[in-house]
Structures are given as structure tokens and as C-alpha cells.
Amino acid sequence: MVGGEENSLVVFRNVSVYRGSTLALDRIDLRIEQGEHLAILGPNGSGKSTLVKAIFQECYPLATDDSHFSVFGRQRWNLAELRSKLGVVSNDPGLFGSRPITGLEAVLSGFFSSIGLWPHLEVSPWMRHRAEDVLHLLEAGHLADRCVSEMSSGEARRILVARALVHDPCTLVFDEPSNSLDLFAQDELRQIMRHLAGKGITILLVTHHLPDIIPEIKRVIFVKGGKITQDGPKDHLLTASHLRELFQVDLEVTTRNQFYHAW
Numbered sequence: 001m002v003g004g005e006e007n008s009l010v011v012f013r014n015v016s017v018y019r020g021s022t023l024a025l026d027r028i029d030l031r032i033e034q035g036e037h038l039a040i041l042g043p044n045g046s047g048k049s050t051l052v053k054a055i056f057q058e059c060y061p062l063a064t065d066d067s068h069f070s071v072f073g074r075q076r077w078n079l080a081e082l083r084s085k086l087g088v089v090s091n092d093p094g095l096f097g098s099r100p101i102t103g104l105e106a107v108l109s110g111f112f113s114s115i116g117l118w119p120h121l122e123v124s125p126w127m128r129h130r131a132e133d134v135l136h137l138l139e140a141g142h143l144a145d146r147c148v149s150e151m152s153s154g155e156a157r158r159i160l161v162a163r164a165l166v167h168d169p170c171t172l173v174f175d176e177p178s179n180s181l182d183l184f185a186q187d188e189l190r191q192i193m194r195h196l197a198g199k200g201i202t203i204l205l206v207t208h209h210l211p212d213i214i215p216e217i218k219r220v221i222f223v224k225g226g227k228i229t230q231d232g233p234k235d236h237l238l239t240a241s242h243l244r245e246l247f248q249v250d251l252e253v254t255t256r257n258q259f260y261h262a263w
Contacts, residue, residue, distance in 0.1 A: 005070055005073050006072070006073030007033065007034060007073070008031055008032065008033050008034065008070070008072075008073065009032045009033060009034045009036070009055075009071070009072065009171060009202060009204075010030060010031065010032040010055055010069075010070070010071055011030075011031050011068065011069065011070045012028050012029060012030040012031070012054070012061075012068075012069045013029055013066075013067060013068040013069070014027050014028075014029065014064070014066050014067045014068070015027070015028045015029075015030075015054065015061040015062075015067055015068075015069050016028070016061055016062045016064075016067070017050055017053075017054055017059050017060070017061050017062070018062070019050060019059070023226055024047050024050040024059075024226055025047050025050050025051060025054065025061070025226050025227075026225070026226040026227050027227070028051070028226075028227070028228055029228070030051075030221070030228060030231075032204070034072075034170065034171070034202060035200065035202055036202060036218075036219065037197055037202065037203045037204075037205075037214075037216050037217040037218065037219070038203075038204050038205070038217065038219045038220070038221065039205040039206075039207060039212075039213045039217045039219070039220045039221075039234070040052075040204070040205065040206045040207075040220075040221050040223060041207060041208060041220060041221070041222055041223070041246065042208065042222060042223035042224050042246065043208065043224065043246070043247055043248075044208070046223045046224045046225065046226070047223050047224075047225070047226040047227075048206050048223050049175065049206070050226075051206075051223060052088070052173055052175060052204075052206055054069070055071060055086070055173070055204075056082070056083075056086060056088065056173075057071065057077060057079060057082060071086075072085060080113070083113060083167070083169075084167045084168075084169065085169050085170055085171065086169055086171050086172075086173065087110075087164030087165055087167070087169035087171070087172045087173070088164055088172070088173045088175060089157075089160050089161050089164045089172060089173065089174045089175065089177055090160055090175055091157075091175055091176040091177055091178075091179040091180070099116065100147050100149065101116040101117075101147065101148050101149075102144065102145055102146060102147060102148070103135065103140065103143035103144050103145070103146055103148060103151070103155075103159050103162075104128075104131055104132070104135070104144040104145065105117045106148050106159050106160075106162075106163055107131040107134060107135060107159060107162045107163050107166050108123055108127060108128065108131045108166070109163065110131075110162075110163035110164060110165075110166040110167060111123075111127055111166060111167060127166075130166060130168075131162070131166050132144065134162045134165045134166050135162050137162075137165075138158055138161060138162050138165075138192060140155070140158045140159065140162060143155055143158065143159060152185070153180050153181050153182070153185060154181055154182070154184065154185025154188055154189070157177065157181060157185065157189060158188070158189075158192070161189075161192055165196075169201070170201065170202060171201065171202040171203075171204060172196060172201055172202070172203055172204070173204045173205075173206065174193065174203065174204070174205045174206065174207075174212075175206045176206060176207055176208075176209075177189055177193075177205070177207070177212060178190075178207070178209055178211075178212050186211070186212075190211070190212065190214055190259075193205070193214050193216075194214050194215070194216060197214065197216040197217075198216070203216065203217065205217060208247070210238065210243075210253070210259075210260040210261060210262045211259050211260065211261055213234065213238070213259070213260055214259075215258035215259070217234060218233060218234055219231075219232070219233065219234065220232070220233075220234045220237045220238060222237065222242070222246050224246060229246070230242065230246075234260075238253060238260050239253060240252055240253045240262075243262060251263060
């Protein structure tokens with residue numbers, strides 16, 4: 001084991017991942033420490049989602065003599081155990097399906113990695129209490145009895161955050177979190193991320209929207225063509241010249257209240 005690796009969230013060395021016949025990640029080297037807040041930026045199809053799936057062990061790298069990967073210092077995990085340490089906030093409220101499901105039921109389903117609750121699932125009093133506590137933490141207690149299908153996009157995203165938090169993970173992955181949200185809901189989401197970062201939860205953000213990068217995030221990596229093309233301090237990389245190269249578009253960058261904006 002690499003020195004101190006047991007204290008790292010992720011260690012990837014020369015990691016490649018195929019999605020079907022497509023090389024989605026090409027010889028990636030990456031180390032993320034626990035407690036470190038990080039943003040992953042890249043255009044659509046760059047390999048960002050595959051990188052997250054590799055961390056969650058939903059995609060497995062090629063086994064080669066010179067490759068190595070570990071999550072929380074281990075190469076093999078029971079996925080149920082791993083998901084108790086890693087929470088993911090999807091950008092798709094449709095995760096809950098089309099049948100009626102309340103906010104509380106949606107949050108409780110996080111204990112079972114299920115879509116809603118089913119008769120064979122046993123919800124303990126402790127689980128219910130924990131789900132209610134998380135809803136109140138996110139100032140969403142009023143959503144407990146409301147159907148998710150009747151919620152606004154911002155309210156449903158808050159429920160998704162609660163679902164990811166319910167098993168008390170030490171790391172939360174936000175995957176394109178502001179998609180489909182209006183300006184008010186985007187601001188709410190960013191304040192939630194800041195609040196969680198302040199509580200010591202590691203924030204791993206996958207995005208192509210600069211304003212999603214909260215001030216607590218100090219490190220940024222760029223992914224393009226399945227490769228990590230840049231990895232360094234936020235203030236160094238979030239410049240017009242670097243972002244033009246990444247996204248292949250002419251743009252300008254400004255900062256306001258420690259948030260970055262591009263147009």
C-alpha cells in the first residue's frame with residue numbers, strides 16, 4: 001500500500017476504464033485526500049461521469065501490472081458498505097420513478113439504495129428518526145409528507161441531498177447538481193453545499209457550471225478526452241485562457257463574493 005493511502009479517499013495510478021468498446025478514461029493518475037473539497041470540470045463526454053463511477057466502483061479499471069486503484073485505502077469493497085461512506089446527489093429527480101412517493105419515503109429509500117420503499121423493506125424507528133433529522137438539517141421538514149412529483153425542482157433536489165446524507169457518509173458527490181434549477185434554487189443548493197462542507201463532509205463536485213464551485217473548494221481538475229489535463233489550485237486554473245482551452249469556446253471570467261462566473 002502507498003504510504004498513508006488508508007487516509008486517502010481515492011488513489012488512482014495509471015487507471016484506464018472502458019465503457020463498451022470506448023476508452024472512457026485513459027491512464028488516469030489521481031489522489032484525493034479525505035476532507036479535501038474538489039471540483040471536476042470538463043465538457044460533455046469528457047469522462048467526468050465515468051471517473052465518478054470508477055470511484056463508486058460501478059465501473060472497474062483494466063487490470064494491468066502497472067495500474068493501481070483504491071478507495072478509502074481498499075481495492076475491494078462490499079458495495080453496500082462503500083455506499084454508506086460515499087453519498088451521491090444525482091441531477092435526476094426521476095430517480096424516484098412515476099409512482100407516488102413522499103419526501104420522507106424518498107429519503108428513507110437511501111438506506112436501501114432502492115427507488116422508493118417496498119413492502120419487504122423494514123424501516124426501523126432509528127431509520128425514520130435519522131431521516132427526519134436530515135430533513136430538518138436541510139430545512140426540508142415541511143416536505144416529509146409531500147409527494148416528490150408535486151415538488152419544485154429545487155425542493156426535489158433538496159430531497160435528493162437528504163437521501164444521500166441519510167446514512168451519514170463522510171463524502172458527498174454532487175453530479176451536475178444545478179441542472180434544471182432556476183436561479184433561486186441554484187443559490188439554495190450552493191448554500192447547502194457550503195453548510196455541509198463546513199460540517200466536515202468532503203465535497204466532490206462534478207460540473208461544467210463555474211458558479212457551482214463553492215468557495216470551500218480549493219482544488220480543481222480538468223478532464224477532457226478521458227484524460228486529466230490539468231490539476232491544481234482553483235485560483236490558478238479558473239482563468240479565461242485555461243477554460244477556453246478546456247471548453248473550446250471564447251469566454252471571459254469574473255469573480256464575485258468568491259464565486260466564479262463565465263460568459
